[in-house]
Amino acid sequence: MQPTSHNFPENARGGLADPVLQTALGMARTGFPYRRQQAVARLPEFEALRDQAKDIKNHTLAHLDYYLELYERNVIAAGGQVHWAQTAEDARRAILNICRSVGAKVVTKGKSMVAEEIALNDYLENNGITPVETDLGEYIIQLRHEPPSHIIAPAIHLMKEQVAETFRGAHGHLDPARPLDEAQALCEEARTILRPHFLAADVGITGGNFLVAETGSSIIVTNEGNGDLTQTLPRVHIVISSIEKVVPTLEDTATLLRLLARSATGQEFSSYTTISTGPRRPGDHDGPEQYHVVLLDNGRSELLGGEFQDMLRCLRCSACLNHCPVYAAVGGHAYGWVYPGPMGAVLTPALVGLHEAGHLPNASTFCGRCESVCPVKIPLPKMMRHWREREFASKLSPKTYRSGLGAWAWVAARPGLYHTLAEIGGRMLGWAGKSRGRFRSLPLAAGWTGVRDMPAPQGRSFHSLWAEQQKRRGAA
Amino acid sequence: MSARDAILRNVRRSLGRGAVPVETAAALSERVATHRRNLIPARAASLPRAARVDLFIKMAEEVQTSVTRVACDADIPAEVARYLAAENLPAELAVAPDASLADVPWGDRPLLQIRRGKAEPGDAVSLTPCLAAVAETGTLMLVSGSGTPTTLNFLPDTQIVVVRAGQIVAGYEDGWDLIRERAANSGEGWPRTVNLITGPSRTGDIEQRIQLGAHGPRRLHIVVVGDVDGNSADGAPSDA
Numbered sequence: 001m002q003p004t005s006h007n008f009p010e011n012a013r014g015g016l017a018d019p020v021l022q023t024a025l026g027m028a029r030t031g032f033p034y035r036r037q038q039a040v041a042r043l044p045e046f047e048a049l050r051d052q053a054k055d056i057k058n059h060t061l062a063h064l065d066y067y068l069e070l071y072e073r074n075v076i077a078a079g080g081q082v083h084w085a086q087t088a089e090d091a092r093r094a095i096l097n098i099c100r101s102v103g104a105k106v107v108t109k110g111k112s113m114v115a116e117e118i119a120l121n122d123y124l125e126n127n128g129i130t131p132v133e134t135d136l137g138e139y140i141i142q143l144r145h146e147p148p149s150h151i152i153a154p155a156i157h158l159m160k161e162q163v164a165e166t167f168r169g170a171h172g173h174l175d176p177a178r179p180l181d182e183a184q185a186l187c188e189e190a191r192t193i194l195r196p197h198f199l200a201a202d203v204g205i206t207g208g209n210f211l212v213a214e215t216g217s218s219i220i221v222t223n224e225g226n227g228d229l230t231q232t233l234p235r236v237h238i239v240i241s242s243i244e245k246v247v248p249t250l251e252d253t254a255t256l257l258r259l260l261a262r263s264a265t266g267q268e269f270s271s272y273t274t275i276s277t278g279p280r281r282p283g284d285h286d287g288p289e290q291y292h293v294v295l296l297d298n299g300r301s302e303l304l305g306g307e308f309q310d311m312l313r314c315l316r317c318s319a320c321l322n323h324c325p326v327y328a329a330v331g332g333h334a335y336g337w338v339y340p341g342p343m344g345a346v347l348t349p350a351l352v353g354l355h356e357a358g359h360l361p362n363a364s365t366f367c368g369r370c371e372s373v374c375p376v377k378i379p380l381p382k383m384m385r386h387w388r389e390r391e392f393a394s395k396l397s398p399k400t401y402r403s404g405l406g407a408w409a410w411v412a413a414r415p416g417l418y419h420t421l422a423e424i425g426g427r428m429l430g431w432a433g434k435s436r437g438r439f440r441s442l443p444l445a446a447g448w449t450g451v452r453d454m455p456a457p458q459g460r461s462f463h464s465l466w467a468e469q470q471k472r473r474g475a476a
Numbered sequence: 477m478s479a480r481d482a483i484l485r486n487v488r489r490s491l492g493r494g495a496v497p498v499e500t501a502a503a504l505s506e507r508v509a510t511h512r513r514n515l516i517p518a519r520a521a522s523l524p525r526a527a528r529v530d531l532f533i534k535m536a537e538e539v540q541t542s543v544t545r546v547a548c549d550a551d552i553p554a555e556v557a558r559y560l561a562a563e564n565l566p567a568e569l570a571v572a573p574d575a576s577l578a579d580v581p582w583g584d585r586p587l588l589q590i591r592r593g594k595a596e597p598g599d600a601v602s603l604t605p606c607l608a609a610v611a612e613t614g615t616l617m618l619v620s621g622s623g624t625p626t627t628l629n630f631l632p633d634t635q636i637v638v639v640r641a642g643q644i645v646a647g648y649e650d651g652w653d654l655i656r657e658r659a660a661n662s663g664e665g666w667p668r669t670v671n672l673i674t675g676p677s678r679t680g681d682i683e684q685r686i687q688l689g690a691h692g693p694r695r696l697h698i699v700v701v702g703d704v705d706g707n708s709a710d711g712a713p714s715d716a
Binding site: 024027028031032043044045048049052056062063064065066067068069070072078082084085086090134135136137140153154155156158159160163183184186187190191194195198199213214215217223224225226228229232233243248249250251252254255257258265267268269270271272273274275276277278279280281283284285286287295297301302303304305306 | 478479480482483484486487488491495496501507508511513514518519535539573594595597613615620621622625626627630648652665666667668669672675676677678679680681682683685687689690691692693
């Protein structure tokens, strides 16, 4: 999809003013963090596993070339093929070529964020191939021609009434009077509609949560079973994944798997974790005749060795989205591209450019919850700060903003002046707001007072109280 | 330059080095070959084998799987018939054509219609063996092969899995070793597909309310056979 991350402020305002979105987000805000907390509390080793997972990913990234080559050798040894893709366009073309080589008309798809990243569906459609999303959430948003708003729950921005309306529109051959009031009925309808597609598809495309170097396997982690039907029934299975998903061994994968579902949905383990290695074997009764992996770089190799390398540890669990006050307020679409929330605020500028996505690392309160729940301990706030520094240094932010920040920095670098000005400013505000205790509006602060009151300062400043306490301690 | 070479070159350039030095490569190769285990939670690993069976059953039941224990293979047909009747399901089964199920005396229940092979679109119920069952999270480990088609795990509305009590292991790592052992000894090599299955199919994609049976099986029923010492009532080691 074309990024609209440069519109973040407008997108966010739209999200805040959308009552349906706010209801839907309200349900997400409490559900995911609560379930994660329950799962973490049941596993005393959770913290230690996070440290090990971080080490495993760091080790792999430090030797990424070695593990990629080992992975490739083992895919080939198992009868599969690897297609390296430097760019999204290369990946799209590789997939199209495979589809064309077998005369594919319809392809089924399991949920894949990398497929979203390369905008695969539009490309296939423009080239005469019909992609059918089979994950329930992805199917819903495909029918609505919307991008996903969450990396594991793509339709989290919708209420069931909207889904019902979408299904009534798309499934016109069914009885218009059928009841679709309950989520159960909607799931049943999607199951019934999609089953024939699974059976008829020529090619099945899935993502890959992990690529195991030791065995040349790709792994998908799902709950619905759609990914398994997608990759088992058609003649050809294509895996679209990216280079940082490689893991040395199954033992290393087990450690990451112990963290993934708990961090994501709060499940002990997802319903289906599937390890796929090559095509159907001679004695097999089912499974694809061809197995292809499209291995995407798309800028990731550039992140190695630099201040954003840690981002490549990401398991795409969504814990950072689920615990982010900004995501919970504005929803995923506001971020304007494929990856929302804190992980998106770090990854999107790297993949589509800071020029397009400079707002995203600014859309953070730096509360730090994202880092505290990340299963591989990615320092997300620190990296958002790196992006802000780069944005400032490359003069991408508006001039007024930059000169304001420059003036503040000039004052802040002179503690004596800063304290004096802060003292005077604080007293003046305190005096002016004495009667009401708060301000409904303030010059130069409309961004704040437009949506909430500014409390009037009371009493003495922190600095003067601190200085006094230090003096007392020194005397004691 | 091929895309492959360009990507590997970029990776090395970003890491500030050339190809991995020979000594490092040897150490990495060693790391992979030894299958070194990382931290394994005590939950299952610290338990004696009999208690692992109980933990497996508890964890499986937590995720809406039903579990019944029987003494031996001879009891499987009666248990399957009971389950199908209780769930009001047709008495028709697609059964994995696997040697490990050869001793199940289906003839004792002539009303059960048995077809051996992969799943067909209309199949309502499947019955499969498994390679292992992981106590830590109540997870089944199934591998594809000449006796175990993968479609049996996903197409039918109901899946019944036969687990020998002796197949219940503590963690996933024990399962990996069993796959490696099978790959080395069975002549079928590394399986095309390994399915780790923890409960029936589900989705929370609409308002985060969990619905069972999104695309895969709506019901998962496990029959645990025998005890952990490999004894079953008919005297044969159950995981032979």
